[in-house]
Amino acid sequence: MKGIIVGIDERPDKRHSSYYLLCIEGKGCSLMQLRSNFVLDAGSLVDAQIQNGVITNVEVEDTSAYPGYSGLIDAFVKIAVKKAIKDCGNEKLDAITNSMGKKIREAARVIAKKVMCAAPVFVRFHNDADGASGAYSLYKAIGSFSAKIGFSDNSKIKWKMHRSVAYSREDALEDLSALLGAVSVEKPLLVIIDFGTTEESNEGYEMIKDAADVIWLEHHPPRGSLKFAHMQHYINPWNFGGDSNYTAGYLTCELSRYIAEIDNDCEKEASLFGDHSIYAKGQGCGKDLATLLDLLTSDKSIAFASYESGLTPIDIHKIVSDKGKANELVEYANARMEEMIRHAMNIVRKRMIGESYVYVLDFSALREGSSNKFPLPGRFSTRMSDYIDGLGESGNILILTFSRYISIRIGERLRGRIDLNEVIDKVAKLSDRIESGGGHMSAGSIKIKEDSDRNAIIGEIIGVIRDMI
Ligand SMILES: [Mn+2]
Numbered sequence: 001m002k003g004i005i006v007g008i009d010e011r012p013d014k015r016h017s018s019y020y021l022l023c024i025e026g027k028g029c030s031l032m033q034l035r036s037n038f039v040l041d042a043g044s045l046v047d048a049q050i051q052n053g054v055i056t057n058v059e060v061e062d063t064s065a066y067p068g069y070s071g072l073i074d075a076f077v078k079i080a081v082k083k084a085i086k087d088c089g090n091e092k093l094d095a096i097t098n099s100m101g102k103k104i105r106e107a108a109r110v111i112a113k114k115v116m117c118a119a120p121v122f123v124r125f126h127n128d129a130d131g132a133s134g135a136y137s138l139y140k141a142i143g144s145f146s147a148k149i150g151f152s153d154n155s156k157i158k159w160k161m162h163r164s165v166a167y168s169r170e171d172a173l174e175d176l177s178a179l180l181g182a183v184s185v186e187k188p189l190l191v192i193i194d195f196g197t198t199e200e201s202n203e204g205y206e207m208i209k210d211a212a213d214v215i216w217l218e219h220h221p222p223r224g225s226l227k228f229a230h231m232q233h234y235i236n237p238w239n240f241g242g243d244s245n246y247t248a249g250y251l252t253c254e255l256s257r258y259i260a261e262i263d264n265d266c267e268k269e270a271s272l273f274g275d276h277s278i279y280a281k282g283q284g285c286g287k288d289l290a291t292l293l294d295l296l297t298s299d300k301s302i303a304f305a306s307y308e309s310g311l312t313p314i315d316i317h318k319i320v321s322d323k324g325k326a327n328e329l330v331e332y333a334n335a336r337m338e339e340m341i342r343h344a345m346n347i348v349r350k351r352m353i354g355e356s357y358v359y360v361l362d363f364s365a366l367r368e369g370s371s372n373k374f375p376l377p378g379r380f381s382t383r384m385s386d387y388i389d390g391l392g393e394s395g396n397i398l399i400l401t402f403s404r405y406i407s408i409r410i411g412e413r414l415r416g417r418i419d420l421n422e423v424i425d426k427v428a429k430l431s432d433r434i435e436s437g438g439g440h441m442s443a444g445s446i447k448i449k450e451d452s453d454r455n456a457i458i459g460e461i462i463g464v465i466r467d468m469i
Pocket residue numbers: 130131194219247248249275
């Protein structure tokens with residue numbers, strides 16, 4: 001078998017190292033994970049005899065063949081990754097997708113090439129329905145693409161649910177240390193889905209950018225001076241005539257369709273619904289998947305007996321494939337959400353500003369005595385805001401507090417009149433007690449400094465909003 005050693009997982013005892021052999025012949029391509037009786041170098045062109053997954057005899061033809069071979073891989077990728085994807089039928093979404101099309105396709109090609117070269121890939125996705133549905137779709141696409149080249153090992157791709165809004169220095173250090181022992185002819189790849197568009201990510205990006213290629217799929221409005229916002233694979237609908245209603249999960253779903261022919265309509269709808277997009281239809285499999293992902297990303301232990309906190313798309317796939325279990329979990333999540341909202345409406349404080357109402361809720365009081373982490377405060381505030389919208393008042397704002405966080409939701413009738421990022425900037429100017437903050441136009445959160453007077457800050461938020469409406 002003639003091919004190139006594209007990657008090695010090195011072990012101290014070389015006999016236990018794994019070698020990845022890529023063979024391209026005509027239109028066919030295969031990638032194999034093998035042991036070897038000989039020590040080989042990444043980038044070598046070899047003619048190998050293989051028995052039971054072990055290289056038993058080998059002729060090394062060229063130890064630095066990779067640069068020449070790279071073009072061959074590019075040519076294969078160009079054919080394997082689609083040139084264009086079909087429209088989905090929603091004109092506005094399709095228009096944004098099409099204007100980003102070239103960039104999405106380029107990113108899809110990068111991912112395909114990394115998979116072919118067994119390069120380490122880290123996918124970090126935001127811990128909500130939007131981020132998780134994007135990751136799940138990408139997982140399906142990579143699985144399908146890998147199968148096409150006869151490769152079933154997915155250990156080169158590490159999925160990590162990300163609980164913060166920034167890609168920090170610590171995150172970069174974690175990713176860098178995970179690269180030890182992995183050798184590939186291609187640089188590792190970091191894929192960020194649905195978080196990170198804030199200045200706090202600058203430091204993490206600076207640390208990782210030389211060691212890995214980065215693909216950043218986002219839909220939060222870019223704010224401040226972002227060192228990564230102009231890099232080749234930063235894709236954000238805000239830069240292409242769209243806004244946050246075109247969700248990051250949806251973007252990832254479209255990218256996935258370039259990589260492989262998969263059905264991801266439910267994931268698309270789940271990402272739109274989960275993030276409250278105006279394009280969400282709010283029914284069918286997407287709504288249930290969003291509920292399920294909200295539950296799983298909040299508290300994995302509700303669905304899995306084993307205690308491992310990180311949720312991966314493999315876990316999601318296990319649940320989604322078991323219809324009975326999935327339905328049971330969706331029912332549970334809906335019932336619990338309803339019960340929490342009922343309870344919240346009993347303890348919420350309500351006051352009037354102008355013709356609108358401001359609701360202030362202490363989330364810790366609501367969750368007291370329960371070890372169940374579902375729902376997390378952020379999405380609870382989104383659902384509660386929906387519920388309040390249904391009351392038919394002329395306008396409403398929900399402010400929810402939990403430990404050092406203040407989460408704000410602008411109700412339906414005030415949307416477009418208040419830009420939360422502007423509110424947060426103004427409050428930050430008034431007060432030196434804000435550690436960080438940001439989000440979308442109508443949904444955002446603030447982290448306050450330790451020992452700050454929360455009520456005083458809430459008072460300032462209400463004051464700023466009052467001046468705006
Ligand atoms: Mn999102």
